[in-house]
Amino acid sequence: MYKWLLVYRYLRTRRIAAASVLSVTLGVATLVVVNAVMTGFATEMRQRIRGILSDVVVQGGGIDGFADVDRHLRLIDEAVGEYVEAMTPVIETFGLLSIDYLGQTQTFWVQIIGVDPVGKARVGEFAEHLVVQKGRVPSFEVPADLRAVERVFLEREGILGDLHRPSARLVPQLGLNGRSGVRTVHFERPRQGETEEFLDKNPFGDSGLDREATQQQKALLELDEDLAHADSMGLVLPYLIAAYRDPSSGRDKIVIPLGYPVRLVVPGSGRRPQPRFARFAVVDYFKSGMSEYDQRNCYVSIDDLRRIRGMGDRATAIQIKLKDYSKARLVVAKLRQLFPPGYYQVATWEELQGPLLAAVDTERRILTILLFLIIAVAGFGILAIFSLIVVEKTRDIGILKALGASDSGAQAIFLTYGLTLGALGSAIGTFLGLQIVWNIDRIERWMSTWTGHEIFDRNLYYFDQIPTVVEPATVCAVAIGATAIALLASVLPARRAARLRAIEAIRHEQ
Amino acid sequence: MLPDYERLKQSDMSSESRLRLHRFDPAQGDTDPSRGYLLSARGLIKSYRQGAWPQRRRGLLGRALDLLGRLRDGQDGIEVPVLLGVDLDISPGEFVSIVGQSGSGKSTLLHLLGTLDDPDAGEIWFEGRRIDGLPAPERDRLRNHSFGFVFQFYHLLPELTVLENTLLPLYIRHGTKAAIRYRRMWRRRACEILDRVGLSHRVDHLPRQLSGGELQRTAIARALIGDPVLLFADEPTGNLDPATGDDVLDLLISLCREQGLSIIMVTHEQEIAARADRTLRLHAGQLVPVSSCPKQSRLDAPSLNPKISCGSEGRVATRGG
Incomplete structure (x- = not known):
C-alpha cells in the first residue's frame, strides 16, 4: 500500500x-x-501490386507463351481447383505506342497486356483501376460515340490514320523534329516482293521449322491487309501517358481524350519476330496509383493481341485468384509439380515482387x-x-x-x-x-x-x-x-x- | 574499563573470545537472561571501523572492488570502540532514560536494542526471545509489530500528510487490499491517536506545514499506531525548545503511566532524563546507574576515543550522544 x-x-x-x-x-x-x-x-x-498481378501466376514461354491454354486451365482446375476462385489467361509483351499529338509523333515504350476484361476483373483489381469504367464490367469495345470522336480526330485533325502511308503533313515535320532531337518511329510496311525475296534467301535452309515459320509469316502478311482496313480496336491507355498534373492547380489534365487514335507496334509471334502494327482507339485509362504501372501498362483485348501477333490460342501467363490466400504456398507447390520449372515459372505475386x-x-x-x-x-x-x-x-x-x-x-x-x-x-x-x-x-x-x-x-x-x-x-x-x-x-x-x-x-x- | 579495552585491542581476539570475556555467570541465568524482563541486553560490544573501505558490496565484482579499494588505501581503518559490554534490563511498563556525553554511544546502543544494527558481540533478549542476529524479515516484523521509534529529527516522510505518516506502520504491515478494506477503521484509529497527542486539527497537513513540536508528536503518533510494547525515543526533545520539549515529555510519561508502554529514552539533558523512572548513564562504553556514576562536567569528561569527532562514525556519535 x-x-x-x-x-x-x-x-x-x-x-x-x-x-x-x-x-x-x-x-x-x-x-x-x-x-x-x-x-x-x-x-x-x-x-495495388497484388490487384494488378493477381494471387498466383503461372507463366512460361517468354513473350510467345505456351500453346493450348485451355488444357492448362483444365490441368490447373484439376490439380488445385478447390482453392481457385478465378483464373484467366493473359499475354504480356512489350511494344511501342505512338500518338500523334499537336502535329508530332510521340512514341512510348509500353508493357502490352492482353486480357479478357471480364476474366481479368475477376482475378484482381482491374475494373477498379480503370478511370472511366471504374466499378463496371470492363470492356474493350469501342462504343459508337468514341468511334465518332475517333473519326473526327482522324479526319479533321489530320492525324495519321493509315499506318502504312504517312500523311503528307507529317513528313516534313518528322524531318524537322529529327534535327531537334525528338525521337520518332517510322512505320514502313514490308513490301510484298521484298518479303518473298527475303524468305527465298533464307540462310538457314529449308528445315521443317522454317517452313512452318514461313507459313506463319505469310499468314501474318495476309493479316496485315485485313488489319489495315479493319476498324481500330479498343485500348486502355496508361494514365500517365494520357494526363499530366498541372503544377499551378495541382489537378490532372487529360491531354489524350477518349476515342483518340493511337498506334501500337508489337513483336509478332514465331521464330523470327517481326514488328506488327495495329490501330487502336483509347477506350479508358489505367490508373492504379503505382507510377511504374501507370506509365507502362497498356491493356488490350487478349483476342485482339493474339490476332495481331498471330499467336493462335497461346498465352504467356495464367493469373489465378485464390479463395484463401493463406493456401498460396500449397497451390504454388502443387502447380510446380504440374508445370516443371525451367519452361514455366509458378509464383505468388509476393515472390514476383520479392525484392521490392x-x-x-x-x-x-x-x-x-x-x-x-x-x-x-x-x-x-x-x-x-x-x-x-x-x-x-x-x-x-x-x-x-x-x-x-x-x-x-x-x-x-x-x-x-x-x-x-x-x-x-x-x-x-x-x-x-x-x-x-x-x-x-x-x-x-x-x-x-x-x-x-x-x-x-x-x-x-x-x-x-x-x-x-x-x-x-x-x-x-x-x-x-x-x-x-x-x-x-x-x-x-x-x-x-x-x-x-x-x-x-x-x-x-x- | 580501559585496561579491558586495551587488552581486547592488543590481543586482537576474535569476537568469540570477546564474548567470553563479557559472558555472565551461568548461575545468573545465561540461558534465559530476560527472567521476566521485557528487554535484556548482555555484554553488548560494538565498534566501528573508521576510514575503512566499506565492505558491503555483493557479488564477485563488488568484492573485487572492495579489495581493490582496500589495497589502494592500504589500511583496514582504525577501530573505534563504542560499546564495551553493556548490560541492560527493562521491565514492562518502565520508563528508562539513558544519558551520556556526545559520542558516548547512546544512539548506537538504541539502534542495537531496536535491531537496526548488529552488535559485534553480546545478546539481546526481547520477551524471552533472542533478537540479535535475527534474519532480516523477522527483524522487520519485530520492529513493525512490537517496537515504536521516535527520532530526534522526527523522520517523517515529507510527501505524506500527518495522517498518512501516522498510518505508515499499518500500511507496511498489511497489504494494499487490507489498506483499502480497513481505511475507515484505520483512519478513525489514527485520528484517535492524533487526538491523543493533540494534533486532531492537523490531520491532512503536510510535515512542512507543521512546527517542531507538532512534527515530533506526529512521530509519536506514528510510533503508537502499531500497538508497540516498547518505544525507543532517540533525543525526542533534542530539537525542540524547552517548553515544547516538556510537552512532548509529558506525553511520553502519560503514555507510559496510562497505557503501560515501556519507553527507552536517550538524551543528553540531565533534567529531561530525571523525569524517567530510572536513569542510566553510558560511561566509557558501559551502562551504570546514574547515582553510582561520579558527576562530571562536560569539559573533563574522559573520552574513550580521541578520534571520536573527526570521522564519519564520530559525527554520528556526536549527534546521537
Whole structure:
C-alpha cells in the first residue's frame, strides 16, 4: 500500500521524473506514427501490386507463351481447383505506342497486356483501376460515340490514320523534329516482293521449322491487309501517358481524350519476330496509383493481341485468384509439380515482387530499431534521474525500513515508480501517436503551409491522402517495449534502495 | 574499563573470545537472561571501523572492488570502540532514560536494542526471545509489530500528510487490499491517536506545514499506531525548545503511566532524563546507574576515543550522544 501511496506522491511532486517520461512519450509517439505511415504505404503498395498481378501466376514461354491454354486451365482446375476462385489467361509483351499529338509523333515504350476484361476483373483489381469504367464490367469495345470522336480526330485533325502511308503533313515535320532531337518511329510496311525475296534467301535452309515459320509469316502478311482496313480496336491507355498534373492547380489534365487514335507496334509471334502494327482507339485509362504501372501498362483485348501477333490460342501467363490466400504456398507447390520449372515459372505475386517488398520491409524494420534506440536513450535518462531520487530519498527509505518495510518493499517502490512512469509515458505516447495518425493529412497540410515546403508530395505518389494502417499488435509491442525499458532503467536504482541499510540512512541528518 | 579495552585491542581476539570475556555467570541465568524482563541486553560490544573501505558490496565484482579499494588505501581503518559490554534490563511498563556525553554511544546502543544494527558481540533478549542476529524479515516484523521509534529529527516522510505518516506502520504491515478494506477503521484509529497527542486539527497537513513540536508528536503518533510494547525515543526533545520539549515529555510519561508502554529514552539533558523512572548513564562504553556514576562536567569528561569527532562514525556519535 505504502508503495502506491509513495509512487503517487512522487509522481505529483517530482516534476523532473515526469520530464524524463516525456522522452519515452515522444519516442513511442514517433514510433507509432512512423510505423502506421510505413505500414500504410507498404499495404497500399502491396494491395495495388497484388490487384494488378493477381494471387498466383503461372507463366512460361517468354513473350510467345505456351500453346493450348485451355488444357492448362483444365490441368490447373484439376490439380488445385478447390482453392481457385478465378483464373484467366493473359499475354504480356512489350511494344511501342505512338500518338500523334499537336502535329508530332510521340512514341512510348509500353508493357502490352492482353486480357479478357471480364476474366481479368475477376482475378484482381482491374475494373477498379480503370478511370472511366471504374466499378463496371470492363470492356474493350469501342462504343459508337468514341468511334465518332475517333473519326473526327482522324479526319479533321489530320492525324495519321493509315499506318502504312504517312500523311503528307507529317513528313516534313518528322524531318524537322529529327534535327531537334525528338525521337520518332517510322512505320514502313514490308513490301510484298521484298518479303518473298527475303524468305527465298533464307540462310538457314529449308528445315521443317522454317517452313512452318514461313507459313506463319505469310499468314501474318495476309493479316496485315485485313488489319489495315479493319476498324481500330479498343485500348486502355496508361494514365500517365494520357494526363499530366498541372503544377499551378495541382489537378490532372487529360491531354489524350477518349476515342483518340493511337498506334501500337508489337513483336509478332514465331521464330523470327517481326514488328506488327495495329490501330487502336483509347477506350479508358489505367490508373492504379503505382507510377511504374501507370506509365507502362497498356491493356488490350487478349483476342485482339493474339490476332495481331498471330499467336493462335497461346498465352504467356495464367493469373489465378485464390479463395484463401493463406493456401498460396500449397497451390504454388502443387502447380510446380504440374508445370516443371525451367519452361514455366509458378509464383505468388509476393515472390514476383520479392525484392521490392523485401526492401520496404527492411526499411521499416531498421527504422523501428533506430526509433527504439531513442526510447533506450530515454531509459538512460530515467536511470540517471532515478539514481538521484534514490540518493535524495535515502533517509525516507531508511525510515520505511526502520518501521519494518522489507528490502523488497523498498525495491518495489522504485520498480513501481519506473513501471508507472513507463506505462504513463507509453500510454500518452500511444494516444499522441494515434491522434497524429488519425489527423495526419490535416497536420501535413498545416505543416506544409507553416514551413512553406510540401512535406508529402502528392505528385510523387498519386495518393490523395497519406495512407496509414494502425496495427494494434505493433502499437501494443511498442507500448510494452517502452514500458519494459523504463522498468529496466529503474532496476538498478531500486536495487540500491533495497540494499540500503536503515541505520546508515537514518544517520543522515535532516 | 580501559585496561579491558586495551587488552581486547592488543590481543586482537576474535569476537568469540570477546564474548567470553563479557559472558555472565551461568548461575545468573545465561540461558534465559530476560527472567521476566521485557528487554535484556548482555555484554553488548560494538565498534566501528573508521576510514575503512566499506565492505558491503555483493557479488564477485563488488568484492573485487572492495579489495581493490582496500589495497589502494592500504589500511583496514582504525577501530573505534563504542560499546564495551553493556548490560541492560527493562521491565514492562518502565520508563528508562539513558544519558551520556556526545559520542558516548547512546544512539548506537538504541539502534542495537531496536535491531537496526548488529552488535559485534553480546545478546539481546526481547520477551524471552533472542533478537540479535535475527534474519532480516523477522527483524522487520519485530520492529513493525512490537517496537515504536521516535527520532530526534522526527523522520517523517515529507510527501505524506500527518495522517498518512501516522498510518505508515499499518500500511507496511498489511497489504494494499487490507489498506483499502480497513481505511475507515484505520483512519478513525489514527485520528484517535492524533487526538491523543493533540494534533486532531492537523490531520491532512503536510510535515512542512507543521512546527517542531507538532512534527515530533506526529512521530509519536506514528510510533503508537502499531500497538508497540516498547518505544525507543532517540533525543525526542533534542530539537525542540524547552517548553515544547516538556510537552512532548509529558506525553511520553502519560503514555507510559496510562497505557503501560515501556519507553527507552536517550538524551543528553540531565533534567529531561530525571523525569524517567530510572536513569542510566553510558560511561566509557558501559551502562551504570546514574547515582553510582561520579558527576562530571562536560569539559573533563574522559573520552574513550580521541578520534571520536573527526570521522564519519564520530559525527554520528556526536549527534546521537
